[in-house]
Every structure is written in structure tokens, then in C-alpha cells.
Amino acid sequence: MGKDNVKLLSMWASPFCMRVKIALAEKDIVYEEILEEDLMNGKSELLLKSNPVHKQVPVLLHDDKPIVDSTNIITYIDEVWPEKPLFSACEYEKSRARFWADYIDRKVYPAGRAIWSSKETAEVEAAKKEFLDIMFYLDGTLGDKDFFNGDTFGFVDILLIGLTSWFPAYEKFGGFKLEDHYPKLAAWITRSWARESVSESLTSPEKITNFVAMMRKMYGIE
Ligand SMILES: N[C@@H](CCC(=O)N[C@@H](CS)C(=O)NCC(=O)O)C(=O)O
Structure with missing residues (x-):
């Protein structure tokens, strides 16, 4: 085969x-x-x-x-398909990438969901705080680099950017702007979305936000 x-x-x-x-x-x-x-x-x-x-x-x-x-x-x-590897060849960097991949998997989507699916203001505020606390650590590990790996778009970038077409819905229903808190992370999103592999794979944030609004109605949140 x-x-x-x-x-x-x-x-x-x-x-x-x-x-x-x-x-x-x-x-x-x-x-x-x-x-x-x-x-x-x-x-x-x-x-x-x-x-x-x-x-x-x-x-x-x-x-x-x-x-x-x-x-x-x-x-x-x-x-x-080992050509164009997604991980650094350095074992230490690879282990760091696996750590952040696991962190993103456990934290980001559930925190975002809690923002748009909460009804009470206090719950929304708590979910927003949790989401921004997670972003704090991701912004810190990104630092001044172009991508999480350094110069090349890799494993951690893919795992996180794949979730970002939902971010504008979190911002809308949480009443915040990521760039006001973490401009470097927001710039990383823009930089990553400029890649064809990303822009052609992600559903538009507008379509996701409309979908989220429809689910909020369906669940009786608004
Ligand atoms: N940990 C899984 C999560 C996949 C997941 O949550 N898929 C959702 C769609 S976003 C799904 O299939 N939901 C249907 C269900 O759970 O019944 C992964 O990373 O692939």
C-alpha cells in the first residue's frame, strides 16, 4: 500500500x-x-x-x-511523512513542545467553551479570567519568537492556531480583546493566519461566531 x-x-x-x-x-x-x-x-x-x-x-x-x-x-x-519536520531535532526542545501541546490540549478549548456557554456574569468573568491566565503562559513561552519553535512554524503552532477561529467568539461573548492583554500572542495569530496552510484550513471566525450564537440560543443562554 x-x-x-x-x-x-x-x-x-x-x-x-x-x-x-x-x-x-x-x-x-x-x-x-x-x-x-x-x-x-x-x-x-x-x-x-x-x-x-x-x-x-x-x-x-x-x-x-x-x-x-x-x-x-x-x-x-x-x-x-518526515519531510518538513514539525519538531526541532533537539530532544530538549521536543520535550518542551510536547509539554506545551499537552497544556494547550487540556486547557484552551474547555476554557473558551466556558466563556460562551456561561449564563451568569460572574461565571463569564471567571471563565474569561481562566482563559486569559492560560494565554499568559502561552504568551510567555512564545516570547519574542516568531513561532513557538523559534523561526519555523511547527507542532505547537499547529495545535494552538487550529483553535483560533473560535477566539473571536470568546472575545465577543466574554467582552475582551486578546490583543489588549497579549499583543505578541495576537501578532503570532495574525502571522500564522498569513500562511496558506492555515488560512485555507480554518473556518472563518465570522461563521464560527454565528454558529456559537446559534448554540447559545439553542441552550437558552440568550
Ligand atoms: N481530543 C479530541 C477532541 C475531538 C472532539 O472534541 N471532537 C468533537 C468535534 S469538535 C466531536 O466529534 N464531538 C462529537 C461528540 O463528542 O459526540 C481530539 O483532539 O481530536
Whole structure:
């Protein structure tokens, strides 16, 4: 089997799918995207069969073998297609990248979700504080570098930038602007979005913000 039979089970609003699309684009891998129509009301047989434990997108099908969980998928992609590596060759830097990847995975999306899904002002304020506290550490590790790795766009950049089309919704419903708190991090978002691999993989923030507004109505938040 060749290395080029690649499919991605995906959903347009999923930041975890967007991350994988960026990694595939960075590696110039040709793939077919298979979109799930409605994760809330009916998942495809292919998804249920491919990810029976979590039943979530993204799933990468490589020669019909499923690989699940976005960070695991991106690591797999980097190992199977080693050209244009996503990690530094230095073991110490690699370990730092894994640490920040884990931090981003545990923290960013749940904190953002808490902002838009909270009803009471005090809850929104607490969620906003938690989100900005997380950004504090990410801004600190980015420092004055162009990318988290240094000069090259890599693993940590992909994991975090994949989540950022949801950030304007967090800002809107949390009543804050990331750039007022962390201008370097905001500049990193702009710099990263200028890459074709990123802009072509991410759903527009406007579309995500409308989607979030629709969910807030559906959940009776407003
Ligand atoms: N840790 C997983 C999270 C994936 C995830 O949360 N996927 C969501 C879409 S954003 C999903 O499939 N939700 C459907 C469900 O949980 O039933 C990853 O990184 O891939």
C-alpha cells in the first residue's frame, strides 16, 4: 500500500479537525475530506466504526486504517511523512513542545467553551479570567519568537492556531480583546493566519461566531 491513500473524517466547525488539515497542508499531503453532516443528531457508520471509543472527529484514515485524536494524528503524520519536520531535532526542545501541546490540549478549548456557554456574569468573568491566565503562559513561552519553535512554524503552532477561529467568539461573548492583554500572542495569530496552510484550513471566525450564537440560543443562554 502506498502512503497516499489518505482520508479525513471531519466537521466544518471542529477546531480539532482544522488542526489536522493544517498539518496535512504543511506536509503537502493530498487527501479526501469526508464531512460529517450532523454530529449532534446522527453520526455516520464510518465514524462509529472508525472511532468506536470516543465517536468523535477528526479521524484520519490512512490506507483505510483509522488514527484518532487530533494531537495523536498530527504526531502520526509527522512520523509517517518526515519531510518538513514539525519538531526541532533537539530532544530538549521536543520535550518542551510536547509539554506545551499537552497544556494547550487540556486547557484552551474547555476554557473558551466556558466563556460562551456561561449564563451568569460572574461565571463569564471567571471563565474569561481562566482563559486569559492560560494565554499568559502561552504568551510567555512564545516570547519574542516568531513561532513557538523559534523561526519555523511547527507542532505547537499547529495545535494552538487550529483553535483560533473560535477566539473571536470568546472575545465577543466574554467582552475582551486578546490583543489588549497579549499583543505578541495576537501578532503570532495574525502571522500564522498569513500562511496558506492555515488560512485555507480554518473556518472563518465570522461563521464560527454565528454558529456559537446559534448554540447559545439553542441552550437558552440568550
Ligand atoms: N481530543 C479530541 C477532541 C475531538 C472532539 O472534541 N471532537 C468533537 C468535534 S469538535 C466531536 O466529534 N464531538 C462529537 C461528540 O463528542 O459526540 C481530539 O483532539 O481530536
